[in-house]
Amino acid sequence: MTTATGLPRLIPPGGPLSLADHVARYGPAPLGEQGGADGTAGGDLISEVERAGLTGRGGAGFPAGRKLRAVATAARTAGPLRSQAAAVVVANGCESEPASAKDGLLLARAPHLVLDGIALAAEAVGATRCYLGLHADAGELGLRLAAAIAERERAGCDPAPVQLQPVPRSYVASQETALISLVNGGPAKPTFVPPRPFQKGAHGRPTLVQNVETLAHIALIARFGADWFRDVGSAGSGLITVSGAVQRPGVYEIAIGMPVGELVRRAGGPSQQPQAILAGGYFGGWLPYAQALDLPVSDPALRAAGAALGPGILVVLPESACGLAETAWVADYLASQSAGQCGPCLNGLPALADVLKHLAFGRADGRGVTWAQQLLGLVARRGACHLPDGTAAFVDSALRTFAAELHQHSVSGPCARVRRRPTLPAPGHSWGAPA
Secondary structure, eight states: OOOTTOSOSSSOSSOSOOHHHHHHHHOOOOTTSSOOSSTTTTHHHHHHHHHHTOBOSSSSOOBHHHHHHHHHHHHHSSOSOSSSOSEEEEEEOOOOOTTOOHHHHHHHHOHHHHHHHHHHHHHHHTEEEEEEEEETTOTHHHHHHHHHHHHHHHHTOOSSOEEEEEEOSSSSTTSHHHHHHHHTTSOSOOOOOSSOTTTSOGGGSOEEEEEHHHHHHHHHHHHHHHHHHGGGSTTOEEEEEEEESBSSOEEEEEETTOBHHHHHHHTTSBSSOEEEEEESGGGSEEEEHHHHTTSBSSHHHHHHTTOOOTTTEEEEEETTSOHHHHHHHHHHHHHHTOOSOSHIIIIIHHHHHHHHHHHHHSOOOTHHHHHHHHHHHHHTTOSSSSHHHHHHHHHHHHHHHTHHHHHHHHHHOOOGGGGSOOSSOOTTOOOOOOO
16 A cells, blocks of 8 residues: 555556455455444444545535435435345446546456455445446456455355446436436436435435445545545545556546646646537537636536536646537537436437537538527526536637637638547547538
């Protein structure tokens, strides 16, 4: 293990580690030592996670301790059991955000740290069933995780069994209510709330849904405490995927709050002249590059600037790319990811994508901006999930950040950069400027 203030904490230099090597590095998981979902209102672990200030690392940034306590409390008051489960833990390892690579790397390099977190969370909330959501086409990663789970079962080190849950590869399939629907035998589509998962989720029981990085942090907080977690910064450490026009794209573990410019320098600095940064992925927002450099890599600071931390994503956009074209391509991809059950997604997002494509690739026309702004107001806060909200925020940030480019397109038509290969990824989506 590294020193108290040292990094990395989550991803060991080698890996994946066997269970024995994992225990030698981190020590045994303190199961049975943290209390439980009884009169202690969730036990010592929940209190320590609350004191640590850990927030969810899947994108929403909700306080992890508050979520644990809500499920633990609901599990004690849920009434007679109607299934074999008291409470349920669902670990989200799907990483449906195309610009993110951190969860896959964490699961590949430190599977037992995530599985420790699942076991400790299950004990804290009184869960008797646990699921680990993973894309159905995960291949070798799925086989390795199944082997790690079997190794732990033979060692008898987990209080509740863990089952791999295959999840379709789509943008909304790993949203928490979609995961619960899938566990319950339904389609991987978001459902309307209430009831919320902590009240009634998988198998009709109070359910904790947490990102795998969040659970790995819980496993370390249980061993070393809240003060240790906060020793690198007030919000601990986090895994950030840095990509785009940088010399060394990859996953970096940093102290949350590090300036954006310092993280870009750690990634080798820009590989081309940069113009903007996408912070938070496709539910985040665009920021002008110069404005972003001094911002802390934290959700409050980035949200205040009009972006987000999301699942820990920074993409550096070079000057050689057209920001409007990049936004139009992603808006079109997000529209294609709709579950098709709400009007804002089914009708509003394709209409918004069409307007963005017109602004990026169509003939000079000043009316598109007004229509885009009207659509933003029509799609936000109206769906079963956050796909309309996230898409609207992403597009709105583009209209601000690329205002000069938008004016040029409106007056003179598309710039030559619209035919450049996209910087932003979207699996299975066909790219290219319309003819």
